[in-house]
Amino acid sequence: MFIYATIIISIIGLIIATYTDLKERIVTNKLNFTLAGIGILIYLTQSIIEQTPIPLILSILGLIIGFSFGWIMWKLGVFAGGDVKLFMALGALNPLTPALIKTTIFTNSTMQIFPITLFLYSLIGFIPYGIIVVTYKLKKNKQYRKKLKQEMKKRIIDGAKIAILISALSIIFEQIQITQIAILPTLIIFGIIPKHKKIIGAIIAITGIIISPTGILQKTTTTFVFIVFIYGTIKLMLSLRPLLETTVKIKDLKEGMIPTKTLYYEKGKVKEHNFTIKGIFEEAKKNKLNALKPKNIIISSTKARGLIESEIKELKKLLKAKKIGETIKIKDSMPFVPTMLIGYILCIILGDFWILFW
CATH class of the missing domain: 1.20.120 (Four Helix Bundle (Hemerythrin (Met), subunit A))
Known part of the structure; x- marks a missing residue:
């Protein structure tokens, strides 16, 4: 009861x-x-x-x-x-x-x-919820939807090429009794080859077809579906970032708004950082990650709580001092x-x- x-x-x-x-x-x-x-x-x-x-x-x-x-x-x-x-x-x-x-x-x-169980299940629930929100925003933006379709066509073609290459390598390695694990380093080597990629790829594909026409068809179909789903989904979500951003004037900022980039102080100047894997690697190469210590951060793009009053006041001071522009990009965050x-x-x-x- x-x-x-x-x-x-x-x-x-x-x-x-x-x-x-x-x-x-x-x-x-x-x-x-x-x-x-x-x-x-x-x-x-x-x-x-x-x-x-x-x-x-x-x-x-x-x-x-x-x-x-x-x-x-x-x-x-x-x-x-x-x-x-x-x-x-x-x-x-x-x-x-x-x-x-x-x-x-x-x-x-x-x-x-x-609480932990609820949090973990909430993360699972976020997936369909997020897809619905993104689909709704995409439906409202016809111009961006058209552009995205063109991009996805190219990515599907790329996915098909990769699927054929992986399938052909799999069949070739099976024939010469080399472990399938070798496919990954082979793909990496293929990716860094500066010239003649198309010719080498065509030779590998033709070899696979000659060895097993039926096998390459089956493997390519399975691999293609997997690649398009994973690769396409990731690329789709990355491409949709502009739909989930809004430009707001500093004077109009409110508590709870989440900036798209982190601002921090470095040698008295205001710098910005985009917390993506690519961005982190770039900062690591320049040995600038130390600048991203909490004491140097002005606003953070990684905090779900968004901006607080003291951070908004600091941004207005920086605007007055002409150290930052009049606008800032804000994430259109989804309620949790x-x-x-x-x-x-x-x-x-x-x-x-x-x-x-x-």
Whole structure:
């Protein structure tokens, strides 16, 4: 009875939080503290009825663990303040991971790791949610959609060429009894060859076809589907970055906005850094990563909490001193609370995340 009550209240609370997060980009303290209070009250009632303090103790522990985990995520820049309090409230309502579907594989957990389980399931829930948001933005931008289609055509052709090359190498190595692991270093060598790539690639492909026409067709089809899915998805998401950015004047900045680039001080000057793998490698080559210490950073593009009041004031000072431009690019970030709702539903169905691997 009590577990059903907490689950229903948690879902209602998450639906309300999702609505306010999507509409106003905020989760109110009133909602968070109300949910936490209801959680404590429910387990207090259970303790009184069952004449044992354990339910109440577990609820308080859940609240503490939920807040602690949320606070750590906030310090790491993953959560905003409202997310921390919502995690705290859900911890009070769900001291143990709720599971309604019980089988020999999926059972109720006896470990107090609900906040971690919810977070992991929320990350899983972020995938379909993110695809929906990106698809919606892409649908609204016809010009960019047309450009993207042209880019993807080229990438699909490139993927087909790579698939044929990998399949041919696989067949050739099988014929001369060389391990398939050798395909990777061979591809790397092929990639750094300065000249005659087309001729060498054609020779490899023709050799594979001569050895096994049927085999190369089967291998190419399988490899092509895999490459296009992985390579195409990654490239698609990278190409969509401009759709998820907005140019904002410094004077119009608000708390919570997330910049697309990190600004930092280096020898009295303001520098910018793009936290991509390529950007990090470039900075490492120049031995400039030391400049990215916390004390040198003005604003960070990696913190989900976004800009805070002191950082906005610092940017306005820098603008006044003409050390930065009048505008800055801001990420059109996606609210995290809707993914919490998806993650919570997965918690109900599956139980603790770790059980999936036991």
